[in-house]
Amino acid sequence: MPLAATDPLSIGQIARRTGVSVSAIRFYEDKGLVQPSRNAGGQRRFKRADVRRISFILIAQQLGLTIREIRDALAALPDSRTPNQADWGRISAGLRDRLDQQIDTLTRMRGRLDSCIGCGCLSLKACQLYNPQDRLSRLGAGPHMGIKDAD
Template sequence: MKPEPLVSIGYVAKRTGNAVSLIRYYANEGLLPSVRTEGGNRVFPRSVIRRVSFILIAQNMGYTLAQIKGFLSSLPDNRTPTQQDWTELSRTFHAHIESKIAALSSLKTSIEGCIGCGCLSLERCKLYNRDDKMAKQGAGAQLLDENVQLHFLRTTKK
């Protein structure tokens, strides 16, 4: 198998339409594989261009770099990812998105019900203080219903 061509950080930045500093940041965060030349320059397998695209899409969807790194960890660093490699990553990503959609849909229903009830009572509101069951978890609305916790929202912020 022929080794994958290595390209400069400037080439990756130009091809992806991003600043060199962003590509360097992604590499430093472990999102992009790279090696150093004898002269100390960072070079990348040409296939990182597709990884950068995936990172940008996932970030725009609200995923953190740590979450994105988890998705990308299924791709090989020692060879160009195959169509099968990307298909597997896509399946995992799709399942995660579906789970997120279901949780957000449940959250939407809960919020619509709460806003529609009109109780405006901090003592009685099931979203704000449901029998104070969540007091040990901290102040505020800790539990929206049995399936959707605010923790979900906190972990999916950019």
């Protein structure tokens, strides 16, 4: 018998609809990201809106949010609702700022790594990867101290 549009979904049905494994959905439940009800037999029953909620979780994970951050974003919505279009617009704008910050941090790290490529000194005093303030930059680009200098 085909499902009615309002029928709750079993964990297998929501897994098929979202492409997420059953074990991942159980994990999301353990972390409080989805909160299925239970039927009389104790089986999980998901709302149709949980398909969209899981889509949100997958996209947020792709963007680098931690499970805690995703849980916080979902918990901030009134009545534990699934993010609607306006919610997603607001949340995604915040994510863009966060991604810009991450790109900036990674770009700076890449610049520091460039000065290490081919060096290998691993100097705690000179290497910019350990030395973000780059205390020896006044001496010019590249390594200025060796491993023996780091003792």
